[in-house]
Amino acid sequence: xxxxxxxxxxxxxxxxxxxxxxxxxxxxxxxxxxxxxxxxxxxxxxxxxxxxxxxxxxxxxxxxxxxxxxxxxxxxxxxxxxxxxxxxxxxxxxxxxxxxxxxxxxxxxxxxxxxxxxxxxxxxxxxxxxxxxxxxxxxxxxxxxxxxxxxxxxxxxxxxxxxxxxxxxxxxxxxxxxxxxxxxxxxxxxxxxxxxxxxxxxxxxxxxxxxxxxxxxxxxx
Amino acid sequence: xxxxxxxxxxxxxxxxxxxxxxxxxxxxxxxxxxxxxxxxxxxxxxxxxxxxxxxxxxxxxxxxxxxxxxxxxxxxxxxxxxxxxxxxxxxxxxxxxxxxxxxxxxxxxxxxxxxxxxxxxxxxxxxxxxxxxxxxxxxxxxxxxxxxxxxxxxxxxxxxxxxxxxxxxxxxxxxxxxxxxxxxxxxxxxxxxxxxxxxxxxxxxxxxxxxxxxxxxxxxxxxxxxxxxxxxxxxxxxxxxxxxxxxxxxxxx
Ligand code: SF4
Ligand code: FES
Numbered sequence: 001x002x003x004x005x006x007x008x009x010x011x012x013x014x015x016x017x018x019x020x021x022x023x024x025x026x027x028x029x030x031x032x033x034x035x036x037x038x039x040x041x042x043x044x045x046x047x048x049x050x051x052x053x054x055x056x057x058x059x060x061x062x063x064x065x066x067x068x069x070x071x072x073x074x075x076x077x078x079x080x081x082x083x084x085x086x087x088x089x090x091x092x093x094x095x096x097x098x099x100x101x102x103x104x105x106x107x108x109x110x111x112x113x114x115x116x117x118x119x120x121x122x123x124x125x126x127x128x129x130x131x132x133x134x135x136x137x138x139x140x141x142x143x144x145x146x147x148x149x150x151x152x153x154x155x156x157x158x159x160x161x162x163x164x165x166x167x168x169x170x171x172x173x174x175x176x177x178x179x180x181x182x183x184x185x186x187x188x189x190x191x192x193x194x195x196x197x198x199x200x201x202x203x204x205x206x207x208x209x210x211x212x213x214x215x216x217x218x219x220x221x
Numbered sequence: 222x223x224x225x226x227x228x229x230x231x232x233x234x235x236x237x238x239x240x241x242x243x244x245x246x247x248x249x250x251x252x253x254x255x256x257x258x259x260x261x262x263x264x265x266x267x268x269x270x271x272x273x274x275x276x277x278x279x280x281x282x283x284x285x286x287x288x289x290x291x292x293x294x295x296x297x298x299x300x301x302x303x304x305x306x307x308x309x310x311x312x313x314x315x316x317x318x319x320x321x322x323x324x325x326x327x328x329x330x331x332x333x334x335x336x337x338x339x340x341x342x343x344x345x346x347x348x349x350x351x352x353x354x355x356x357x358x359x360x361x362x363x364x365x366x367x368x369x370x371x372x373x374x375x376x377x378x379x380x381x382x383x384x385x386x387x388x389x390x391x392x393x394x395x396x397x398x399x400x401x402x403x404x405x406x407x408x409x410x411x412x413x414x415x416x417x418x419x420x421x422x423x424x425x426x427x428x429x430x431x432x433x434x435x436x437x438x439x440x441x442x443x444x445x446x447x448x449x450x451x452x453x454x455x456x457x458x459x460x461x462x463x464x465x466x467x468x469x470x471x472x473x474x
Contacts, residue, residue, distance in 0.1 A: 007469040010429060011438035012462055016470075080438050084396035087437030089330035094231075094244065095323040097297025099304060099393070099447040110442040111395055180441040186463025188456045 011083075012184070014076045019181035021073035026174055026203070028066065033210045039147055040217070050146040054135060074121060081114055106201075109176040116173035123166040130159075154218040163215040171208020175201055225251040226318040230265070232277055233325040235334050238341075242334065244323070254314040258301060259284060259291065261313055278337040286310040286450060289385030292392070293338040294325045299389035299448035307387065307450040327392035330435040331399070342388045344434045345402060351430035352423040353406045355415050368414060378412035381405040383451040393448035396437030401445035403431045404461035405453045411464060421468035428465050 007013045035053070038046040053059055100107050130153070131138065138149040154160045178200030187193065227250045235242030252261050259281055266276035282290040286307040293308060295301040301311040316322070326334050331344040382405075390401035407424045410416030416423070432438075439458055446455045468474045 003473060010465075010469070011432050012428065012465045013469065015438065015462075016466060083432075084398070084437035084440070087330050087397035087435055088328055088395075089333075089397070091242070091328055091334075093294060093297060093328055094325055095294070095297040097294075098444055099298050099302070100444060101304070101447065102443065107442070110440065113440070176441070183441050183455075183459055184439075184462065186459050186466055188459030188463070193456075193459075 011080065014080050015184040018073055018076040018080070019184040021069040021076070022174075022177055022181050024065070024069045025073060026178060026207075028062070028069075029170065029174075029207055030203075033207055036214055037210065039150060039214055044145075044147075046147040046150075047145040051139070054139070070124070074117070077114065077117060106176070109172060110180070113173055113176045113180070116169050119169050120166070120173055123162070123169065126162070127166065150214075151218050154215045155221075157219065160215040160219040164212045167211035167215070168208050170211065171204045174207070175204040178204060224254050224318075226254060226313065226316060226320070227251060228261075228316060228319070229321045231321070231323045232337070233334075234277070234337055235326075236275075236336065238333055238335055242337075244325075252313055254312070254316075256313055257284070257309060258295070258311040258313065259309050278335075278339050280339045281309055284309040287385060289387040292327065292387045292389050294323075294327070294392060296323050299327075299393040300387075300450055304447070305450055305452045307385075310450075327388050329388075329391050329397035331397070332388060332391065340388070342386070344436070345386050345388060345399065347434060348399065348403050348427050348430050349406060352419070352426035353410070355410065356419065357415075370413060374412055378409050381409035381412070381453065381457055384409075384449075384453055385451060387450060389448045389450060390445035390453075391436060393444040394437065395442055395444065396440055398437040398439050398445070399431050399434075400436075400439040400458050400461075401449060401453055401455065403427050404457040407461040407464065408457040411460065420464065421472055421474055424461055424464040425468050425474050428461070 008017065035049055038049050098107060131150070134149075138146045141149040141152075144151070154163060179197040182196045182200075183193075187196065227248065230247045230249060231244045232247060233242055234245045247265055249261065249265050252264065256264075259279070262277060262279060269276045279293060280290045282288045284291075286309060289307075291307055291309045292300055295308070295311075300306055300308045302315060303311055324338065326332075326338045327340045327342075329340075332340040332342055335341050384402060384405040386402065388399075388402070391397050391399050394400075407427055410423065411420050439462075441455070443455050446453065
């Protein structure tokens with residue numbers, strides 16, 4: 001094994017890759033949400049934004065970026081998860097408990113990040129097919145272009161609900177994910193670490209509620 | 222002299238490393254709340270011996286919370302419900318009359334069960350053998366204050382050195398990771414001047430050995446810190462991780 005494969009296949013190396021790609025994906029989510037929120041405006045803002053996005057180089061950059069980071073993040077995490085699951089050994093515990101005194105949500109989020117991620121794989125595939133691959137159709141949609149198309153789709157309770165769930169799961173996933181990423185870089189500071197933890201949780205909550213607000217608003221008419 | 226309580230214990234019984242184990246239920250009656258958990262098991266074992274039954278095997282030595290020999294799960298909690306406490310320092314006053322306790326050994330692929338509640342923690346020794354030492358000859362004990370180490374630094378290094386190698390961090394971790402143990406052992410030496418020459422090689426060797434032994438990775442759930450009888454902080458994981466990444470990616474080890 002060469003130095004690079006040895007370093008990157010170590011737990012800390014895999015974690016490093018998972019953390020970097022994870023944080024890139026969080027930045028993507030922030031940009032994505034800022035774009036989406038324009039749907040609340042009655043004017044043509046959302047359609048202009050969608051057109052500008054797809055006409056410019058940004059969409060290609062985004063596609064390539066996501067095509068690299070998303071699978072890499074997934075691969076590293078699943079590879080770690082397999083080793084982690086094997087580490088418990090043949091017999092598990094009969095009774096599960098914890099001695100943690102941190103908040104219930106933090107503890108639960110930290111133990112279910114992986115499951116949230118697995119749900120997000122399915123959600124992302126559906127979502128990319130649903131909108132990204134229907135881009136031409138959306139652009140040409142008679143009743144209000146992109147904006148009209150999104151509203152029509154999400155007004156369907158099945159789709160609307162799926163997007164609400166997807167939004168909340170992504171928030172839950174990064175609720176622990178953001179701070180864990182920084183810790184995986186080796187960040188440790190008596191003042192900044194608690195700040196990172198809180199900012200991460202806050203950002204996760206804002207993103208979850210922000211994304212969920214769109215289908216909720218559409219469903220409520 | 223205090224109250225007595227009666228309990229139901231569900232204890233993992235396994236005659237040997239390769240034998241199949243199972244839970245066995247025992248009723249223990251009129252236990253003084255002033256005795257320790259291990260003393261309660263001593264009483265149970267005395268009874269089992271008089272009944273001609275093989276006693277419950279558990280590991281112990283100092284019984285004062287400093288050797289790291291003892292340890293098992295009580296109702297899913299490593300060393301029982303008290304924070305910062307080994308199971309030998311856990312007392313029966315912590316429990317109520319009629320409690321039902323599930324008592325099971327540490328579970329990790331790297332900690333195979335030897336018998337009942339006793340597991341083989343030699344893998345922790347192997348992590349130490351991989352680099353948890355200074356290979357220079359330090360000579361005799363130096364004069365006090367001959368080596369300038371600030372009080373806070375010395376105290377902090379001692380915080381990490383307080384690890385007794387009990388393995389509760391591994392047992393409590395959902396990934397059966399030995400990151401807390403390994404990082405504490407890396408950290409105590411990384412704090413001090415004597416540890417500097419081998420600092421980078423040490424962390425790489427110890428981390429890689431931990432991984433090779435079949436322990437899991439860190440997901441930052443922080444169950445280890447909560448379970449640790451010596452209250453070793455997860456900050457040691459961050460520190461050792463930074464050393465590891467630096468050694469690997471900056472120094473190219
Ligand atoms: S870090 Fe704590 S829990 Fe882990 S082996 Fe050391 S003393 Fe035990
Ligand atoms: S017997 Fe020594 S720490 Fe419990």
